[in-house]
Amino acid sequence: DPVSFSAAAPSNIALSKYWGKRDAGLNLPLNSSLSISLAEWGTTTRVEPARDGTDAVWLNGARLAPETGFARKVVAFADRFRRGQTLPLHVRTENTIPTAAGLASSASGFAALTRALAGSFGLDLADDTLSMLARFGSGSATRSLWHGFARWERGTREDGTDSFARPLPEVWPEFRIAIVRVDTGPKSQSSRDGMGHTVATSPLFAGWPAQAEADCAAIEAAIEARDFIRLGEVTEANALGMHATMIAARPALAYLKPESWQVLDRLWAARRDGLEAYATMDAGANVKLVFLEGSTSRIAELFPDAAIVEPFGAAAKFPGQPRP
Numbered sequence: 001d002p003v004s005f006s007a008a009a010p011s012n013i014a015l016s017k018y019w020g021k022r023d024a025g026l027n028l029p030l031n032s033s034l035s036i037s038l039a040e041w042g043t044t045t046r047v048e049p050a051r052d053g054t055d056a057v058w059l060n061g062a063r064l065a066p067e068t069g070f071a072r073k074v075v076a077f078a079d080r081f082r083r084g085q086t087l088p089l090h091v092r093t094e095n096t097i098p099t100a101a102g103l104a105s106s107a108s109g110f111a112a113l114t115r116a117l118a119g120s121f122g123l124d125l126a127d128d129t130l131s132m133l134a135r136f137g138s139g140s141a142t143r144s145l146w147h148g149f150a151r152w153e154r155g156t157r158e159d160g161t162d163s164f165a166r167p168l169p170e171v172w173p174e175f176r177i178a179i180v181r182v183d184t185g186p187k188s189q190s191s192r193d194g195m196g197h198t199v200a201t202s203p204l205f206a207g208w209p210a211q212a213e214a215d216c217a218a219i220e221a222a223i224e225a226r227d228f229i230r231l232g233e234v235t236e237a238n239a240l241g242m243h244a245t246m247i248a249a250r251p252a253l254a255y256l257k258p259e260s261w262q263v264l265d266r267l268w269a270a271r272r273d274g275l276e277a278y279a280t281m282d283a284g285a286n287v288k289l290v291f292l293e294g295s296t297s298r299i300a301e302l303f304p305d306a307a308i309v310e311p312f313g314a315a316a317k318f319p320g321q322p323r324p
């Protein structure tokens with residue numbers, strides 16, 4: 001029977017993006033992706049047997065109504081471990097991502113839940129298996145099981161048994177991420193719906209999977225060579241290329257807002273002045289910047305409200321890729 005077990009996982013930002021599924025049921029991607037985890041920004045989840053005999057889910061201390069989307073997803077995910085047995089669970093999720101950052105937490109949420117459920121059920125699973133299980137919750141969760149850089153290999157098998165992420169061994173202590181929050185207005189479309197719509201209707205999507213595969217390889221090589229400029233150039237081009245496929249969807253899917261473009265303009269002007277920082281954007285209006293330690297004061301001047309994360313800082317417990 002399950003025991004009480006707690007686990008944590010960091011959130012992550014893709015440098016080369018996952019956009020498009022080849023199998024929605026197994027949640028298999030059309031292309032590989034590569035990310036950097038956000039150290040102390042993430043999720044801690046506790047799973048325990050329900051003494052009252054009823055499944056229940058808490059988010060940041062508040063008990064959720066069972067019909068809310070998040071509670072249903074968590075319970076459905078737990079069913080993968082219960083395999084038809086009646087084992088009611090209490091799941092308590094705490095996000096350590098400041099809400100002011102405006103970041104989604106499904107990646108760290110499902111990674112932490114996967115580790116917590118595996119621990120609760122006493123399963124000593126290999127990393128590959130944990131990452132594959134996390135994939136069923138959310139694709140980006142495959143990459144959130146570790147700190148540092150991680151690469152999710154798309155795989156080629158139809159059953160998805162070769163589609164999981166692995167951590168890259170490189171430690172790059174000077175690496176920094178800044179999250180520049182943009183006023184997002186009404187909630188944007190979920191990644192799941194957005195990528196489905198892009199794949200189905202965007203005439204620009206045909207070129208995406210091969211380009212994304214090439215970008216992943218280029219970024220991995222740039223990390224190995226500690227070639228920050230190359231990493232930044234490919235990261236920014238990859239994000240803009242993904243957004244171009246969305247904008248060409250019919251009707252258009254536009255996550256970026258005028259304020260996002262203002263941030264990009266300010267960044268590009270500073271780059272002409274020699275700043276070495278590059279942008280990436282996901283299924284929302286916020287802009288994330290990648291840069292090295294030496295550019296921190298310049299970034300803080302340009303974007304005073306940005307939150308700065310040290311992916312290889314003390315909270316990430318390096319070296320050695322320990323489990324979060």
Ligand code: DP6
Pocket residue numbers: 013014016017018019027033106137138139140141191192281282283
């Ligand atoms: C733009 O992992 O949220 O952030 O697998 O449908 O849950 P599902 O999608 P999700 O998509 C993330 C999309 C992205 C790029 C990325 O993180 O690679």
